[in-house]
Amino acid sequence: xxxxxxxxxxxxxxxxxxxxxxxxxxxxxxxxxxxxxxxxxxxxxxxxxxxxxxxxxxxxxxxxxxxxxxxxxxxxxxxxxxxxxxxxxxxxxxxxxxxxxxxxxxxxxxxxxxxxxxxxxxxxxxxxxxxxxxxxxxxxxxxxxxxxxxxxxxxxxxxxxxxxxxxxxxxxxxxxxxxxxxxxxxxxxxxxxxxxxxxxxxxxxx
Numbered sequence: 001x002x003x004x005x006x007x008x009x010x011x012x013x014x015x016x017x018x019x020x021x022x023x024x025x026x027x028x029x030x031x032x033x034x035x036x037x038x039x040x041x042x043x044x045x046x047x048x049x050x051x052x053x054x055x056x057x058x059x060x061x062x063x064x065x066x067x068x069x070x071x072x073x074x075x076x077x078x079x080x081x082x083x084x085x086x087x088x089x090x091x092x093x094x095x096x097x098x099x100x101x102x103x104x105x106x107x108x109x110x111x112x113x114x115x116x117x118x119x120x121x122x123x124x125x126x127x128x129x130x131x132x133x134x135x136x137x138x139x140x141x142x143x144x145x146x147x148x149x150x151x152x153x154x155x156x157x158x159x160x161x162x163x164x165x166x167x168x169x170x171x172x173x174x175x176x177x178x179x180x181x182x183x184x185x186x187x188x189x190x191x192x193x194x195x196x197x198x199x200x201x202x203x204x205x206x
Contacts, residue, residue: 018177050145073169084152144178
């Protein structure tokens with residue numbers, strides 16, 4: 001028998017530099033199970049930094065087969081709201097309740113979603129680079145957290161308004177990429193998309 005592969009959760013977080021590295025890490029989540037829990041997904045990327053939470057929540061909301069399941073945007077909103085609030089409070093270790101960590105998706109849906117995300121991942125990573133760092137480094141990361149908290153609070157009604165949840169997922173993804181790559185341009189695009197999406201929500205509910 002060959003040596004067992006290392007647990008992905010034990011791999012250092014600093015290796016995560018963009019979408020390709022994140023997706024490669026996520027392939028290890030619950031790889032011996034028929035379904036994949038949110039806990040297994042988060043364990044693959046670690047729970048000490050905010051960027052992986054944003055990227056995972058954004059990508060799950062964007063991905064077909066998973067993000068299209070009713071209730072998933074609200075579930076991701078809970079994840080973002082809890083982590084953003086803890087970041088604003090200055091917590092170094094992020095905590096999540098057991099009921100949230102226990103939520104699962106089928107292995108087939110999860111694998112297909114990752115395959116869909118792999119297609120643009122390489123192109124996105126080539127575009128990322130450190131720039132406009134004042135928009136990503138402390139204390140600017142608190143503005144990102146506050147904006148993501150606002151997105152999370154608005155996501156439940158977005159399930160009733162076509163395409164707005166996708167806009168929220170893309171905004172979260174942009175903010176996650178901004179913090180990952182120290183790319184302030186991604187943060188600027190995230191703020192712009194957030195404003196547009198929230199405006200559509202207000203108009204849709206009025």
